[in-house]
Amino acid sequence: MTELVSIRDLKVEATSDAGRRIEIIKGVSFEVKEGEIVSLIGESGSGKSTIALSLMGYARTGCRISGGEVMLDGRNVARMGERARAGMRGAVVSYIPQSAAAAFNPAHRILTQVVETARIHDLMSEAAAKARAIELFRALALPEPETIGFRYPHQVSGGQLQRLAAAMALITHPKLVIFDEPTTALDVTTQVEVLRAFKAVMRERGIAGVYVSHDLAVVAQVADRIIVLKDGAVQEEGATGQILHHARHPYTRELLAAFHPSPRAGEPIETNPAAETPLLDVSDLVVGYGGLKADGMPQITAVKNVSLRLEKGRNLGIIGESGSGKSTLARAVAGLLPPASGKVSFEGRMLAPSAGKRSRQDLRDIQIVFQYADTALNPAHIISDILGRPLKFFHGLRGSEQDVRINQLLDMVKLPRALRDRRPAELSGGQKQRVNLARALAAEPKLILCDEVTSALDTVVAAAVIDLLKELQRELGLSYLFISHDLSTVRAICDEAAVMYCGEKVEQLTPAKMDSGGQHPYTRLLFSSVPKLDPRWLDSFEHDREAVSAA
Amino acid sequence: MFGFRVPLPSLIGLVVLLAWAVVAIAAPLLVPYSVGEIVDFDIFGPATDQFWFGTDYLGRDVFSRILMGARVTIGISLAAVTLAVVAGVGLGMLAALLGGKFDSLLSRFFDALSSIPNKLFALVAVAGGGSSIPMLIAILALIYTPGSYRFARSLAVNINAMDYVIVARLRGESFFYLARAEILPNILGPVLTDFGLRFVFIVLLLSSLSFLGLGVQPPLADWGALVRENIGGLPFGAPAVILPSLAIASLTIAVNITIDNLPRKIRDRSA
Numbered sequence: 001m002t003e004l005v006s007i008r009d010l011k012v013e014a015t016s017d018a019g020r021r022i023e024i025i026k027g028v029s030f031e032v033k034e035g036e037i038v039s040l041i042g043e044s045g046s047g048k049s050t051i052a053l054s055l056m057g058y059a060r061t062g063c064r065i066s067g068g069e070v071m072l073d074g075r076n077v078a079r080m081g082e083r084a085r086a087g088m089r090g091a092v093v094s095y096i097p098q099s100a101a102a103a104f105n106p107a108h109r110i111l112t113q114v115v116e117t118a119r120i121h122d123l124m125s126e127a128a129a130k131a132r133a134i135e136l137f138r139a140l141a142l143p144e145p146e147t148i149g150f151r152y153p154h155q156v157s158g159g160q161l162q163r164l165a166a167a168m169a170l171i172t173h174p175k176l177v178i179f180d181e182p183t184t185a186l187d188v189t190t191q192v193e194v195l196r197a198f199k200a201v202m203r204e205r206g207i208a209g210v211y212v213s214h215d216l217a218v219v220a221q222v223a224d225r226i227i228v229l230k231d232g233a234v235q236e237e238g239a240t241g242q243i244l245h246h247a248r249h250p251y252t253r254e255l256l257a258a259f260h261p262s263p264r265a266g267e268p269i270e271t272n273p274a275a276e277t278p279l280l281d282v283s284d285l286v287v288g289y290g291g292l293k294a295d296g297m298p299q300i301t302a303v304k305n306v307s308l309r310l311e312k313g314r315n316l317g318i319i320g321e322s323g324s325g326k327s328t329l330a331r332a333v334a335g336l337l338p339p340a341s342g343k344v345s346f347e348g349r350m351l352a353p354s355a356g357k358r359s360r361q362d363l364r365d366i367q368i369v370f371q372y373a374d375t376a377l378n379p380a381h382i383i384s385d386i387l388g389r390p391l392k393f394f395h396g397l398r399g400s401e402q403d404v405r406i407n408q409l410l411d412m413v414k415l416p417r418a419l420r421d422r423r424p425a426e427l428s429g430g431q432k433q434r435v436n437l438a439r440a441l442a443a444e445p446k447l448i449l450c451d452e453v454t455s456a457l458d459t460v461v462a463a464a465v466i467d468l469l470k471e472l473q474r475e476l477g478l479s480y481l482f483i484s485h486d487l488s489t490v491r492a493i494c495d496e497a498a499v500m501y502c503g504e505k506v507e508q509l510t511p512a513k514m515d516s517g518g519q520h521p522y523t524r525l526l527f528s529s530v531p532k533l534d535p536r537w538l539d540s541f542e543h544d545r546e547a548v549s550a551a
Numbered sequence: 552m553f554g555f556r557v558p559l560p561s562l563i564g565l566v567v568l569l570a571w572a573v574v575a576i577a578a579p580l581l582v583p584y585s586v587g588e589i590v591d592f593d594i595f596g597p598a599t600d601q602f603w604f605g606t607d608y609l610g611r612d613v614f615s616r617i618l619m620g621a622r623v624t625i626g627i628s629l630a631a632v633t634l635a636v637v638a639g640v641g642l643g644m645l646a647a648l649l650g651g652k653f654d655s656l657l658s659r660f661f662d663a664l665s666s667i668p669n670k671l672f673a674l675v676a677v678a679g680g681g682s683s684i685p686m687l688i689a690i691l692a693l694i695y696t697p698g699s700y701r702f703a704r705s706l707a708v709n710i711n712a713m714d715y716v717i718v719a720r721l722r723g724e725s726f727f728y729l730a731r732a733e734i735l736p737n738i739l740g741p742v743l744t745d746f747g748l749r750f751v752f753i754v755l756l757l758s759s760l761s762f763l764g765l766g767v768q769p770p771l772a773d774w775g776a777l778v779r780e781n782i783g784g785l786p787f788g789a790p791a792v793i794l795p796s797l798a799i800a801s802l803t804i805a806v807n808i809t810i811d812n813l814p815r816k817i818r819d820r821s822a
Contacts, residue, residue: 334721355721363723376714380736389732393722439718 004073004175004208005032005055011067012050012059012232025050025232027068032176035206039223039240041213041255043458044429047232048212052178054078055210056093057085073175090117094169098181100161104153111149114168123172136167139204140197159190163197170201177202179211183218187321187485188529195221195531195538214458216255217531220244221538228252240535258463259488259533277348279479280310280333280447285342287325287332298340302328304503305342310447315473315480317494319487319526325503326483330449333481334368346447364394367440371452373432377424383410383435384420390442409438412475413468430461434468441472450482454489466492487530499523561812567805574618575625582615587770595781595789605790607781613791616777617798623773625802627684628757631691632750638692639699640742644730646700647707658704665697669756677765687766691753702745706738747810751803758799774799 012025025047032038040048050063057077059065070077073092077085089095094117097103104113114136115129124132130149137145140163153161162182169177179198183191199222202209213219219226219240226243228236228251236249247253285306288298303325310316318326331337333344335355344351346365352358370376377386387406391397397405407417413434424432433453440448450469454462470493472478484490490497499507499520507520518524531537574581583603584590589610596606604613646654676690710716716733724733760766761775772780777795784792 336717336721355723358723360723363721368718368721370714370718372714376718378713378715378733378737381732389719390722393724443722 002034003031003071004034004036005210006071007031007051007054007068008071009068010051010054010065010070010078012047012054012063013066014063016062023066023232024063025054028229028232028234029068030227030234030237032208032210034175034208036224037202037209037211037222038225038227039211039213039219040227040229041216041219042229043214043460045231046229048214048229049180050232051229052180052210052212055176055178056089056095058089087121090174091121091123091172092174093176093178094172094174095178096162096165096169096180096182098184100165100182101153101158103165104161106153109150109152110156110164114149114164114171117168118171121172129171132171133167136170136201137164139201140164140167141193141200142167142197157190159186159194162186162194166198166201170205170207173205175208177207177209179209179213181213184213184215188487188531189321189525191218191531192529192538192541196541198222199538215531216244216259216459217533217537220533220535221531228255244533244535254460256533258459276311278309279312279347280308280481281343281345281348282306282308282329282333283343283345285329285332285344286340287328287337287342288340289337292340296340301340302503303332303339306498306500306503306505308498308505310479310481312446313473313477313479314496315482315494317490317497318481318483318500319485319490319497320500321485321526323502324500326485326500327451329500330368330451330481330483334366334449335363336368360394364443365446366449367443367445367447368449368451369436369440369453371455373429373436373456374424376436377432377439379424382421382423383427386424386435387438387442390439394443405442409442412441412472413438428461429457430465433457433461433465437465437468437472441476445478447479447481450480450484452484453482455484455486462489469493487527499526558812560808564805564807564809564812567801568809571621571625571802571805575621578618578622582612582618584612584615586611586615586619586772588612595784595787595791598790604794607777607791608783613777613781613794616772617774617795620772620774620777620795621798623767623771624754624757624775624799627688627691627767627773628750628753630688631753631757632695632746634688634692635695635749635753636699636742636746639696639701640703640735640738641730642696643700643703643705644707644734645726646704647711647734648726648729654704657700661697661700664693665701669694670759673756673760674763674765677760682760682765682768684767684771687757687760691757694756695749695753699745699749703738703742706741707734710734710737744810747806751806754799754803 008029010025010028011023014022014024016022028051030038040051042048050060053059054065054070055072055077057070057080065078068078072088077088104110111130111133114133115126118124118129119126133149134145137148142148142160142163148156156164166182182198183194186194195218211219211222223240226238226240227234228243228249230251236243236247236252243252244256247256285303286297286301287303288301290299292298306329308316318329320326328337332339335351335353335358338353346362351362355363384406387409388402391402391405406420410417410419415431415434415438419427419431424435427435454465457465466489469480473480480493482490482494497509498505499509499518499522501522507518507523509518509523518527528541590612591602591606591610593606594608594610596602596610598605602612602614604617607613607616642657646657672694673690677686680686680690711734716729719729719733757766757773758775758778761773762779764779767773767776774795778792781789781791781795
């Protein structure tokens with residue numbers, strides 16, 4: 001096999017707002033052979049997307065390729081004129097973005113957009129391009145391949161749109177396809193379908209690919225070779241099997257280790273549920289959006305008759321994919337969205353449906369931590385103000401007393417005290433999430449609602465946050481209602497897990513069942529869809545979404 | 552590392568603005584002649600060593616009258632814009648935080664107000680209420696409150712949807728705290744820009760009112776009134792009519808270019 005891509009000592013420079021030059025890619029070299037899929041893996045900011053974009057001779061606004069060469073199909077893309085680059089883009093190298101929804105123009109039909117590249121490069125007649133598009137739709141296992149192209153982007157699902165973006169990239173018979181985290185935004189059950197379609201098409205046509213991802217298990221399924229990146233430099237490179245089983249570099253090992261979080265070492269607390277009042281008791285909760293219908297039910301019901309019990313000092317996980325109603329449930333418990341019917345009681349006392357009517361004690365006892373630390377921390381405040389406010393509000397702490405407590409809180413979440421005077425924009429994602437947690441702890445709550453708290457974080461950082469949550473629980477006797485779409489996270493921290501599907505709780509799993517996979521077909525699909533580090537997993541995966549729809 | 556970079560046009564604008572501010576404050580100390588005094592037999596006289604900007608239709612010193620006019624124009628406009636923006640931003644944040652019926656009612660009310668043409672509204676209001684200075688300030692403020700309200704409300708609605716505001720609400724914080732600590736700091740930049748632009752609109756509206764004879768009344772004279780009283784000098788190309796117009800133009804353009812090139816506080820986040 002010959003080398004299709006050869007990157008030599010690539011350097012990319014970024015100019016900051018203040019005019020400082022920062023090298024973000026520090027001399028990266030690697031090759032991609034024809035028909036080979038190479039994966040770039042690393043956390044956010046490691047430069048993996050920047051390298052992938054340089055294969056098209058493109059650098060994001062404010063960045064430029066400052067050194068090295070990018071040989072693609074015998075030509076140096078880094079030194080090429082813009083017109084020559086435009087001639088290669090789409091024809092020789094094509095790109096599949098993370099968010100297909102943002103890549104499609106909502107005002108045009110899908111087919112028109114899919115065949116557009118072929119027409120721009122004048123590679124085939126319009127009729128031929130359309131015929132090829134339909135053939136690709138079929139190869140990518142899209143439903144109704146003949147007519148799906150006549151729909152608009154909003155009329156297909158996220159997973160389908162991602163595959164349609166792949167069809168758009170493949171229509172010109174490119175030699176190289178760049179996948180930029182194409183399944184990261186998808187639910188696990190959808191991810192499996194998309195990955196399968198990608199893999200089948202790439203293998204069948206012998207197209208080379210560069211697959212950018214932060215998820216080792218996903219990469220294990222599609223890549224022939226893995227390149228591990230950190231801080232703009234290659235840490236380790238090797239065949240997929242070698243990286244997975246014989247990783248040498250400490251950072252790679254850390255990535256692998258984050259994949260097997262230690263299960264909750266919680267000694268099973270012996271409680272008699274009938275005798276003791278549970279900490280949180282949710283019964284027959286119905287929550288929805290929109291106006292009320294004639295029968296007093298909301299227009300759109302997001303949570304249907306859900307009942308939950310959470311004992312003190314224990315953790316309950318809520319698992320489900322997007323749209324399953326798990327976040328809505330948390331919002332109803334917090335009092336952000338008053339339920340249409342049903343009851344929420346806390347330590348035996350009934351909670352008012354909306355937060356505005358709850359007592360200060362109730363508000364203090366239940367704290368919520370959101371997924372995106374970026375929007376959860378006021379960018380105009382410094383950290384000590386963010387933490388100081390709940391201290392003053394709930395406990396009346398001021399001045400030096402407040403200072404001492406802020407330092408304690410920062411210690412608790414393992415942040416250096418020097419961060420007190422910084423603003424959120426000056427912290428990393430993981431640090432922000434810790435501040436977010438510290439603010440919840442400042443109230444001295446009994447229950448923390450964690451809404452996808454680790455989903456926006458890198459694997460290694462997320463694992464550290466989970467460890468922190470466990471440690472805080474041991475020290476402070478907290479309980480968590482832990483909402484996540486990620487099974488391994490839930491398994492790592494929860495005693496029990498409720499599985500939500502289409503607004504209903506389909507099953508409640510005990511720890512023993514969490515490993516074996518549960519009874520309900522949806523639970524089984526959800527569990528089996530989580531990619532495993534084994535490269536053979538995808539090929540042996542058995543698809544049974546039909547069984548779920550039937551149930 | 553902190554870095555400031557002030558572009559040249561912004562610097563020019565800023566210098567002109569500061570100069571007018573100094574003039575407005577220190578006018579009585581700067582004027583060579585008393586504003587009401589007839590100092591020359593020649594009317595619509597040209598610029599001379601003695602009368603830098605010439606003389607007006609009664610033979611008064613135009614330079615002194617423009618300096619004193621700056622006080623009136625800038626003072627009334629500043630008072631009106633402050634009232635309009637404080638009312639608009641306050642109500643805008645209130646509407647965003649309370650939402651529901653209150654928001655709808657207030658928004659429709661202001662929509663109705665802003666559907667009346669500015670100048671027509673001002674003319675009718677002056678005809679009804681007279682043109683004393685407090686009345687002028689109140690009318691100008693009322694005319695420009697709906698725009699400020701719309702602007703502030705749309706910014707505040709976006710901030711209100713942020714998780715940090717939700718967290719503060721869940722804590723049970725008061726409206727006043729939410730508005731002051733959570734929302735205001737995050738909309739302040741655009742609000743200040745809007746303040747500047749609105750100031751320009753008010754200067755122009757006040758000048759046109761005075762030009763029509765319905766604004767500032769003699770013996771006081773703002774720049775619009777100076778243009779009006781000397782309009783007879785236009786066929787002679789008298790500085791008495793041209794220079795007050797230039798004063799209006801220089802102030803409004805200076806505010807505009809200063810805002811367009813506001814020095815952005817730049818912070819190097821990688822350092």
